[in-house]
Amino acid sequence: MNVVGVVFLFLVLGVVGAESIRLSPDPPSPVLPATFTAGFDETMDYFGLTGATQGVLYYDSLKGYERMDRENGEADRYCGTAHLFSKTPCTHLIVDSTRWLIFPQRQSCCYCCDSADGCGIVKRDFLANAxxxxxxxxxxxxxxxxxxxxxxxxxxxxxxxxxxxxxxxxxxxxMRFKGTDLKPIDPSVFQVPDYCSSDKQCGGTCSFLRKRASRSVSKSGGRPKGILVE
Known part of the structure; x- marks a missing residue:
């Protein structure tokens, strides 16, 4: 084969290769595992308040449960506004469509919001349109x-x-995850502490979400559209 033929062959193979890459299908859209536990490292910056912490996420979509523990909730936009400038562990616990903020070292708990406010568990396909x-x-x-x-x-x-x-x-x-365990989660992980009461409502971001939902209902006459919160 002469030089012209060799060059032509390489050009053809290059075009075919590029076309195959371009036409290769994208992977399916992300879907969270139905049940999993995962540790994480997290850095946050809300309203000029910065922080870094570690934690664990427990997720059970089959039961509609979710729990997120942070070693320090100060920079979290929910925990950190419920207890201002407080370096203390904080847990988001979602059970029966209700989100609680729990501060175990303080033996303190408050009602944050519920699914009508957009505070239910994260949907498995929350990135369906990504x-x-x-x-x-x-x-x-x-x-x-x-x-x-x-x-x-x-x-x-x-x-x-x-x-x-x-x-x-x-x-x-x-949030950077550190390994994912797909084993079933012990139900006790999602147990709401006895000191939690809906009579005690969280302030800060939680209060804003509850008021926002009330305004949406008032204007539309129905339930507000859910929003993704963590």
Whole structure:
């Protein structure tokens, strides 16, 4: 084969290769595992209040339960506004469509909001309309990168078997997961403490969400549209 023929062959193979890459289908949209436990490292910046903490997320969509423990809730926009400038552990616990904020060291608990306010558990397909950005390497592993506009820009990374790797709600909250356990979760994890009472309502962000829902109902005559909160 002469030189012209070789060059032509390479050009053809290059075009075919590029076309196959361009036409390769995107992975299916992210769906959270039905039940899982995952540790995480988190950095937050809300209203000029910055912080870093560690925690654990427990998620059981089959029962409609979710729990998120943070070693320090000061920079969380819910815990940190319920107890201002308080460096103390804080738990979000969602049971029966009700979100509680629990401060175990203080033996304190308050009612935050419920599913009508947009405070139910995160939906498994909360990124159903996300755009696939591509594959990226994280800690030596190739993972999927997705992006979706919501209340803010959400960037999400997951493994091919749809285990969460990272969730970055720009520019406020960056959560990096440390392993995912798919085993069933002991029901006691989602037990609401005896000292929780709906008579004691959380202030701060929780109060804003409750008032926002009330205004929506008043104007529309129906239930407000749910929003994603963590």
């Amino acid at each position: 755009t696939f950005v591509g594959y990226e390497e994280v800690n030596g592993t190739s993972v999927q990168h997705w992006k979706e506009e919501g209340l803010q820009e959400n960037d999400y990374w997951q493994t091919d078997d749809q285990k969460p790797v990272r969730l970055y709600q720009k520019p406020n909250d960056d």
